[in-house]
Amino acid sequence: MARNISELLGKDADYLLGHKSKTISKDQLHTPNPNFVDQVFTLSNRSPQVLRSLQQLMDTGRLGGTGFVSILPIDQGIEHSAGASFAKNPAYFDPENIVKLAIEGGCNGVATTFGVLGMMSRKYAHRIPFIVKINHNELLTYPNKAEQIMFGSVDDAWNLGAMAVGATIYFGSADATRQIVEVAKAFERAHQLGMATILWCYTRNSAFKKDGIDYHVSADLTGQANHLGVTIQADIIKQKLAENNGGYKALNTGGSSYGKLDEKIYTELTSDHPIDLCRYQVANCYMGRAGLINSGGESKGASDLADAVRTAVINKRAGGMGLISGRKAFQKPLKDGIEILNAIQDVYIDKSIDLA
Template sequence: MALASKSIEELLGDEAEDLLTHNCDTISKDKLHLPSASYVDDVWYQSDRNPRVLRNLQSLLDHGRLGGTGYTSILPVDQGVEHSAGASFAPNPDYFDPENIIKLAIEGGCNGVASTFGVLGAVARKYAHKIPFIVKINHNELMTYPNTYDQVMFGSIERAYDMGAAAVGATIYFGSEESSRQIQEVARAFERAHELGLATILWCYTRNSAFKVNGEDYHASADLTGQANHLGVTLQADIIKQKQPTNNGGYKALNMGDSSYGKLDEDIYNKLASEHPIDLTRYQVANCYMGRAGLINSGGGSGENDFAQAVRTAVINKRAGGMGLISGRKAFQRPLKEGVKLLNFIQDVYLDEDITVA
């Protein structure tokens, strides 16, 4: 396989050859339902989704620079609630104004913009017909003292429908004490969303202090996030948002000593995945019904090497068989032109035909 464009290679640095030439010997790409121009016809047409859902899924996949490829680049800006507005927008106060969030998504060539009822509702009449809206229906509000971590509903599916949204998004903290309630709430919400014709995206996050074992954090382990993905598609999420795996063996770590947690099979670690980041992410895709629900990985927080990290995450996602990236803070916590450039770098990975599925 030919190497990618020089700019992408440079950003990948010493990992370039490994990430761009790796062959996945765990779960074959031939077993996957891969993103393509005909993805809705090939995959979702077979499902119980009604024509209105199919139309909105297609509109999401047809918009922006990646339109018609089957891949997605989504700008998510719900951090004003999830991480507090001051902390999120201090690096660039322009984004206190919801219109600038929408402008970034449009100028950045995104497939859609995901944000709160308040943000999207404030500018819906001006922009809902110009870029697909994804309304985030629940949040961790981060104001209770001391801080608690729970996802609570902020509005109704009918409200999202009325403002012209193409899809709704929700988060479940799988593994938390509140997860059973969140599962039931999101299941009912997604059922209603599909009835009204809205597509559904689920943030399948794991959260439990017990997932940190002997100084190692397993919240992003392939086995635990993979199972969270599997629960997400069971709830009929059309697209799964997940953090890219950083390790594996969460179940093993939690079952040390006398504890008994979940179920595992050694093949998860020996045959279905390896230590390579592409293989770990391939296991996440497999748990999304082998790609019948698209896997989009999150871009993570902003830092010193945002461009390199974003491109690395995109390359791993694409080569694993994923559907794209949903990157927010790396883009909006900088000047508009730089944010657009970062989003375009991510999209360039999915537009580069030389970067193929491993």
């Protein structure tokens, strides 16, 4: 297994598998393991019902019992338009095929919309943990705007058998304050009902792209988004993999004053290595007490398998909890989608791939 992973990583194999982090020590992290719920969440205010939901999520699929998770997210029918998302594979206009892919792909859970999970609830709610994505950016409004709105109630998610709810906040956007308050209240209600909570902690502001660099994926800005996410009691944080750093610095040029920073963020707590950038994201999740799952990103075709494995290796070696990958899997024939999901899971099963 390790040999195949090395082959997929290609020229980056030694760079990623041999890296020894000299930033935030791995000894400071709370890392995924079979007893993660006992070690972390039994110390928290989470109810026995929430603990059961978290444990069921972590005990399902090929990664069941490891503390790691592989989740299939398909909300792109709303977020990116159904046509753009499913044209490559029209079978996924049918919600049953979404749930089937998650089950046959060995995932811990399936994260998708009220409509998909409500339509398939009685057939599949007892077979795989449902994660209902409760808000979306509906994209059809013209001109488009970055505004997450609720598509249903937390109580409705519970009624259709969900183990968890998921939500997105566009941190940094003009609409962020409303979203923070709204999602915080929704997460409080979800915990009252015994469901776990997963937050898509995305940064969103046109000013975050500067001088040809996209700081939406900078370690400092995404790290702070993560820290805000765990503050409203998200149990698991979903974040794009950090690709650069210095977002605060870039936005503070030309006499502007944005946010606050410490130079140690750039000189001691991170480096330019992708594992160290991701570890800073983990650190902002209360040093891993809330699990970090990185997104798989868009489908690019032939490189998807290698790209997915690369992201999984970075996440695992940084101290993350797993991957939440959708487009790379569902925009392909079922067999190929399962292969990618299994390849991601193989990284977390492989004990030779350890913390950096």
